[in-house]
Amino acid sequence: MVAGCVGRVLFSSTRLSIWPGGWREPGGRLVSTSGLDFLRAGEEMGERMRALDWSATPLGPVDTWPQSLRAALSICLGSRFPIALYWGSHLTLLYNRAWSSILGAKHPWALGRDAREVWPEIWDTIGPLFQQVMTRGESTYSEDQLLAMHRHGYTEECYFNYTFTPVHGEDGSVQGVFNAVIETTYRVIGERRTEVLRALGEALTAVPSAQQACDRAVEVLRGATADAPFAAVYLLEPDGQTALLAGSVGLPPGSPAATARVVLGSDEDRALWSFERPGASRATTVVDVTAQTFGQPPPGGPWPEAATSAFVTPLLGGGAGSVRLGFVVLGVSPRRAVDEAYRQFAERVAVYLTSALVTARAYEEEKKRAEALAEIDRAKTAFFSNVSHEFRTPLTLMLSPLDDLRRAADAGQPVDREQLALVQRNSQRLLKLVNTLLDFSRLEAGRAQAHYEPTDLGALTADLASTFRAAIERGGVRLEVDCPPLAEPVFVDHDMWEKIVLNLLSNAFKHTFDGVITVRLRDRGPDVVLEVSDTGIGIPEGELPNLFERFHRVHGARSRTHEGTGIGLALVHELTRLHRGHIDVT
Structure with missing residues (x-):
C-alpha cells in the first residue's frame, strides 16, 4: 500500500522520503530529481522517457513536472517490481521495464498515452476504480481479477493481483495513481486445468467399458468449456482404418465436426478431423476451424468469440504407446493462445482417457x-x-x-x-x-496329417454326393448335384474332402423335410467353391456367428433326429482350414 502526504511517500516495506530536489534512501543518500536526473534510472524505460516529446502529451515538458511526479517516477524506474503511474486528469501512463510485459504488443506505444486510450477493452472494470482513487483518495486492491485485455492481437483471458493507490501532490490533492501489478494468469488457469484433470481422473476410475469411459470423459469436459469449448472422442475400429464417434459435447450432431464415422487419411471424407493414417505422427496437432468448415460458428465456451482452432491428440495405448486406440478433439479457447502449457493439458486429457480405455478393454477382454x-x-x-x-x-x-x-x-x-x-x-x-x-x-492337437494329391474334384464330389441320394429321396427331398469338370485338377486330401462333403450333406438332410438339397461346385478365379444349399428350416441369425464352434448346437431346431455331438460343422471348419480355405454360411 502507498500512503500519500505532502512532501513524502510511505511504503509498507521500505520507507522512502521525498525532499525538495530529490528523495532520500533509508541509508541517507539523496537521489536528485532535478533536471532529467530522475530519468537516468530504468535503463530501457528511462531512455525511452528521455527520448519522448512530452510536450505533446497532457503532462507537458519534463521541466514543468511537479516534484511529486518526479519523485514517484524515480522510484518506479528504480524498482524491479512491475509498477506504473497514471498521472493527472488524463491518467497519462508511465511505467518501468518490469511492467512493460503487462502491455504485451502495446509496448512501447502506450507510453505517455491516456489510460482510456490504452485500455478501452477493460475500461468498464478499471474506470470506476480510477474514479474511486482520484476523487475520494481511496486505495483499491484486486486479487486474481479477470481482465479481458487485447494486447497480443486478440482478446485475452488474463488475471492479475493489483493495487491502485493515490499519489498526493505538494498541495495534498491526489495527482496520480500508483499501480503495482502481479500477473496471475498462468497460476489461475493452471489451477483450473489441474482441477479438470483431477475430476477426469476421478470420473475414469474403475470404468467397466470403453464406451462408459468416453461418456464420463465427455461429461467432465462439459463443465470445462473455458479450456475446451467443445470436445469429441473417436475410437478406432479393429481394422485400424476407421474411427467411430464415441461421444461429443458442444458439437452439432451430424455436422462435419461430429461425423459419426471417419476414415483415416481420407481426403474424400466430409469430416473436419482428418485423422492421419496409422504410422503417421503421434503428436498433438492443431487444426484450424471456421464457421464454413464447422457448419456453424464454432463454440467459444463462456466467451462471445468463436473458437478458431482445436487440438487433435491420439490416444496411444499398448507397450510404449505403440497402439492407437483413437483420438480426442479439444476446442482451443478463443481467449488463450496455443502454448506449451495448453498443449500439455490436451495431452494429459488424452493420457487419462487412454489409461481408462486400456483398463476398460482389459476388463472387457477378461469378461x-x-x-x-x-x-x-x-x-x-x-x-x-x-x-x-x-x-x-x-x-x-x-x-x-x-x-x-x-x-x-x-x-x-x-x-x-x-x-x-x-x-x-x-x-x-x-x-x-x-x-x-x-x-x-x-x-485340435495339430497332429492331423493331410495327403494332398491332384484330383478331378467335380467327379469326386458328385460320387460322394450320390451316396446320399437314396436316403435323401426316401425322406421326400430331391437331391440336385451340379459338379461339372473343373479346368484343372485340384490338390485335396481325399479322406478329408469326403468328411467335408458328407458332413455338409448330412447336416442339410437332417433339417430339410421337403424341397431340394443342391450340391454345386464351381471355378472362381484361382479358387474352387463348394456350395451345399437346401430349402430346410434355416438358421436363426443370432446363431450364425457360433455355427462352426465346437460343441455348438442350435437349441430347439426342428430335426429328423436329435442325434449328434455338435462337432460336425466344427470338424468341417478345421478340415477346410487345413486346405487353406474358409467356410461361411448365408
Whole structure:
C-alpha cells in the first residue's frame, strides 16, 4: 500500500522520503530529481522517457513536472517490481521495464498515452476504480481479477493481483495513481486445468467399458468449456482404418465436426478431423476451424468469440504407446493462445482417457474370456451328455440281439441274420462316432496329417454326393448335384474332402423335410467353391456367428433326429482350414 502526504511517500516495506530536489534512501543518500536526473534510472524505460516529446502529451515538458511526479517516477524506474503511474486528469501512463510485459504488443506505444486510450477493452472494470482513487483518495486492491485485455492481437483471458493507490501532490490533492501489478494468469488457469484433470481422473476410475469411459470423459469436459469449448472422442475400429464417434459435447450432431464415422487419411471424407493414417505422427496437432468448415460458428465456451482452432491428440495405448486406440478433439479457447502449457493439458486429457480405455478393454477382454470359458464348460457338459446318449443308444440296440443270438446258439438254433445285421449297423455307427471324435481330437492337437494329391474334384464330389441320394429321396427331398469338370485338377486330401462333403450333406438332410438339397461346385478365379444349399428350416441369425464352434448346437431346431455331438460343422471348419480355405454360411 502507498500512503500519500505532502512532501513524502510511505511504503509498507521500505520507507522512502521525498525532499525538495530529490528523495532520500533509508541509508541517507539523496537521489536528485532535478533536471532529467530522475530519468537516468530504468535503463530501457528511462531512455525511452528521455527520448519522448512530452510536450505533446497532457503532462507537458519534463521541466514543468511537479516534484511529486518526479519523485514517484524515480522510484518506479528504480524498482524491479512491475509498477506504473497514471498521472493527472488524463491518467497519462508511465511505467518501468518490469511492467512493460503487462502491455504485451502495446509496448512501447502506450507510453505517455491516456489510460482510456490504452485500455478501452477493460475500461468498464478499471474506470470506476480510477474514479474511486482520484476523487475520494481511496486505495483499491484486486486479487486474481479477470481482465479481458487485447494486447497480443486478440482478446485475452488474463488475471492479475493489483493495487491502485493515490499519489498526493505538494498541495495534498491526489495527482496520480500508483499501480503495482502481479500477473496471475498462468497460476489461475493452471489451477483450473489441474482441477479438470483431477475430476477426469476421478470420473475414469474403475470404468467397466470403453464406451462408459468416453461418456464420463465427455461429461467432465462439459463443465470445462473455458479450456475446451467443445470436445469429441473417436475410437478406432479393429481394422485400424476407421474411427467411430464415441461421444461429443458442444458439437452439432451430424455436422462435419461430429461425423459419426471417419476414415483415416481420407481426403474424400466430409469430416473436419482428418485423422492421419496409422504410422503417421503421434503428436498433438492443431487444426484450424471456421464457421464454413464447422457448419456453424464454432463454440467459444463462456466467451462471445468463436473458437478458431482445436487440438487433435491420439490416444496411444499398448507397450510404449505403440497402439492407437483413437483420438480426442479439444476446442482451443478463443481467449488463450496455443502454448506449451495448453498443449500439455490436451495431452494429459488424452493420457487419462487412454489409461481408462486400456483398463476398460482389459476388463472387457477378461469378461469375454470368462464368458467364453463358461460357454465352453456348458458346451462340454452338453457334449458329454450327447456323446453318452450317442454311445448308449447303439450299445443298447446291440445288446438285445446279442443276448438272443447267444441263447439261440446255446439251444442249437439257426442264427438270425437280421439281428446280426442290426448288430453290424450299430457297430458301424459307434465306429463312425469314435472316428469323428478322434479326427477332431487330432485336428485340435495339430497332429492331423493331410495327403494332398491332384484330383478331378467335380467327379469326386458328385460320387460322394450320390451316396446320399437314396436316403435323401426316401425322406421326400430331391437331391440336385451340379459338379461339372473343373479346368484343372485340384490338390485335396481325399479322406478329408469326403468328411467335408458328407458332413455338409448330412447336416442339410437332417433339417430339410421337403424341397431340394443342391450340391454345386464351381471355378472362381484361382479358387474352387463348394456350395451345399437346401430349402430346410434355416438358421436363426443370432446363431450364425457360433455355427462352426465346437460343441455348438442350435437349441430347439426342428430335426429328423436329435442325434449328434455338435462337432460336425466344427470338424468341417478345421478340415477346410487345413486346405487353406474358409467356410461361411448365408
